[in-house]
Amino acid sequence: MSQTEFFKQSQKITSRFLQTVVAVDDNLKFSNRATASTDEELKVPEEGLFGDFGGAENKPSRPLSHELHYQELSHEFAELGIVCGGFKPVIDDTNASLDAVVTSSKNADITILDWQMKSTGDDGDFAVKTIECLAESDISEFGRTRLICIYTAEAKEKVEQVLINRLENLNPRQKDKSIYFEAPYLSHWKVEVVSKVVREKQLCDELIKSFTELTAGLLSNAALASxxxxxxxxxxxxxxxxxxxxxxxxxxxxxxxxxxxxxxxxxxxxxxxxxxxxxxxxxxxxxxxxxxxxxLSSKALQSWPSFVAEDEDESCFVIELGSKETYNLNAKNLESLLIGNNLSKTLEEIGVAQGKRIIQTTNKIKRKLAKESDEGNIDPILNESNALTVKEKMEKPARRFEDSAIQLSFKEQSEKPSLDLCAIESTRRCISSQPVKPPSLKQGTVIKSLSDNAYYVCVQPVCDSVRLRCSTSFTFLKVREADGNNNLTHVLRSDLDSHLKLSISCKATTIRTFNFMPDSNTKTVIGSSENGKHVYKEDSSEEGFEWCGELKQPVAQSIVNSLAAQLSRVGLDTFEWLRHRQMN
Structure with a gap:
């Protein structure tokens, strides 16, 4: 399937998702555009619905009009079920106009700003201030997706350069004639500068295309569709x-x-x-x-590789099986894997099938080795008759695929997308999106000791975390940071670009208890804010514990259930002859 097929499907989803547009211009006209004479008519670019903003523009025979015809623009959006609101800044009251535009734009899907608005100051002042205010708001809310369009009669390249210079603190970068940002929480921002040689009809189409370019993806499309x-x-x-x-x-x-x-x-x-x-x-x-x-249909999944790959024959995808095997794939290879037909053949084509030397032993020898702690006694066990058998075996590639942890990367190996998805699955909230008020201590809360940096997850029953009147003992499991990806069980974000990888072992030996004094008003244990951190103080020792995040309720309950299963195991002294028969 071609790149266009995935993009077309993404655009359909975008068109149905988009609901609100805010258009701001001091020359906003509510009447219909006057019909131009033949010799004065402005020629629009010949590209169709998916034309490029950066394409060569036909120069008009007279200076471009600074007017924005709201009736035409709103009509084009209305035909797609999108509500377009028009705003004309109040003369001599720039601050009130700025507040109104920022407030209405915060929850708008697309914001359209004129560049030259004489009633609000110098060229670009109002647009730049609006962008800065929206950026400040989005950063304080830990990021969002945003498309801003500068719709101008000024020279496009000049406006782009001024924007890059004046928004330097947001780390702008220009790519494919659009402006993106590398400041924290603005990675899914986009500013598009469009010349008013593009009429309102085409502007509507181009902005839908631009928003699709910003969001097109598998889970992002699913989120938009939802x-x-x-x-x-x-x-x-x-x-x-x-x-x-x-x-x-x-x-x-x-x-x-x-x-x-x-x-x-x-x-x-x-x-x-x-x-x-x-x-x-x-x-x-x-x-x-x-x-x-x-x-997220099979057709959508199969069309994704061709969409993201610039060259279908280039091996730009990397699949890791476990921690040691790495294979490079092109778009066609990955599409074949995603179809699932002839899986073994596809795996052989990318080199997964390899000869493998297999060493096998009996259950009896395995039990002896498991009990042995003295290294000197291991060799005699292995040297017993028929203790080990060595086989040259060509393991089926599909079995290798089944038995390994699979990680797919694009262009270069990276575990970050997998860790991001793990964090979304496990975490209700974390350090990268800290609540303004200190959270209460409850089941699923993850804390870190400020004295020895040890991590703990709270397993206190929810009903025992409320209505507290005196110092109360809370039950925790001591957890450790995972060594790489070995024994990795849960992931939290530790900041914007890094993760806290935990290995939680639900054993009685990891249980710890600490006493905390509840807040007199809420009757729950509430942390205090210290140097930008939420800290709980242990009642008797005054040891501090930093709040690291909170697991989702089903995830926390799963940990508690696993612990309960371990604690409820029954240990019996049984006849050894019978126990061995049971194990065999």
Whole structure:
């Protein structure tokens, strides 16, 4: 499948996702454009819907108009179900206009800004200030995807250079005639400068294309499709959760209040119930939604390699099997693997099938070796008759594929995408998105001792973490940082570009307890803010523990269940003759 097929599918998803556009221009015109005479007509570029912003422009026979015809622009967006709001800055009140534009743009999908607005100061001042304010807001909220368009009658190259110079603190870089940023949390920002030789009709098409270029991908498309589907079904959901259910919900609250044990936390428990109810409804909707399913269909997956590869024959993909084997693939190889047909043949083509020397031993010898701690006794065991057998075996490539941890990279080996996905799977919140208020200590909280840098994960039952009136003992598992990827079990983000890799062993020997004094108001253990960190102080020793993050509730519960299974094991003294028979 070609690059275009994946992009076309991505554009369909983008068009359905986009919902709001804000257009700002001091020459905003609400009337229809006057029909130009033949000799005055501006010629637009010949490229079609997917034309390049940077292509050669036909020079108009007269200076470009600085007007933005809102009626035409809003009509083009409206035909695609996108709401376009127009804003004309207030003369002599730049600050109020700036606040209004920034506020409306924060949640808009696309923002269109004029460059030359005489009523707001020098050329570019208002646009640059708007970009700076939005960047500050997005950084404070730990990043977001944003497309900003500078729609101008000025020379495109001149505007681009001024933007790069004036936004230097955001680390701008120009790529494919668009401006991107390398400042923290702005990696998915894009500023597009478009000449007003491009009319409103084409501008709508070009901005949809540009947004698609910014977001096109597998999971990103799935996220866009999911959000679009939820938006489409918003009012259906509101119809389902209508105000006639209020009495039923309050019946639930009253039932909780009636219990002395639940009374104090009745409102919090009822809130969690409502959140679970609504989130499960959304989850059910997404799981059966055909539009969302199509975004991750087998066809979409198979078309991805050709989309990201500049040359289909170039071996730009890297597959690692385990920690030692690395194979290079081209787009066609990867497409064949993703189809799943003739798997063995495809694996052989990329060199996975290799001869392998296999050393085997009996269960009896394995048990002897497992019990032996003296190195001097190992060789005699291995030298026993028939202890070891060596075979030359051509292991089936599909079996090698099945038995190994598989990591796919693009262009160069990198585990960062895999670690990012692990962190999303495991983590509810972490250091890179610290809450403003110190979080409470509860099941799933990961902390680090400030004295010896040891890590702990809280396994305290949720009900024993609330309604606290005095110093309370909290139960933890001591965990260690994983050695590379060996015994890696959970991942948290430690900052924007690095990860905390943990190895959690659910054994009785790793259990630790610490006492903490609860907050008198919340009756939970709340940390204090110290030098930008959230710190809990142990009651008796005043030892400090830094908050590192919080695991998702199902993940934390899984750890607790594994620990409970270990603690509930039954140890019996049994007849050795019978025990050996059972093991055989």
């Amino acid at each position: 959000i679009a589907s939820i938006r489409d079904n918003t009012h259906n959901l509101l119809h389902r959760f209508n105000n006639s259910l209020d009495s039923a919900y309050l019946s639930h609250v009253l039932g909780l209040i009636s219990s002395p044990k639940m009374r104090e936390q009745a409102h919090d428990v009822a809130f969690d119930y409502a959140v679970d109810l609504i989130s499960e409804e959304l989850k059910s909707e997404l799981q059966i939604n055909d539009f969302v399913k199509k975004s």
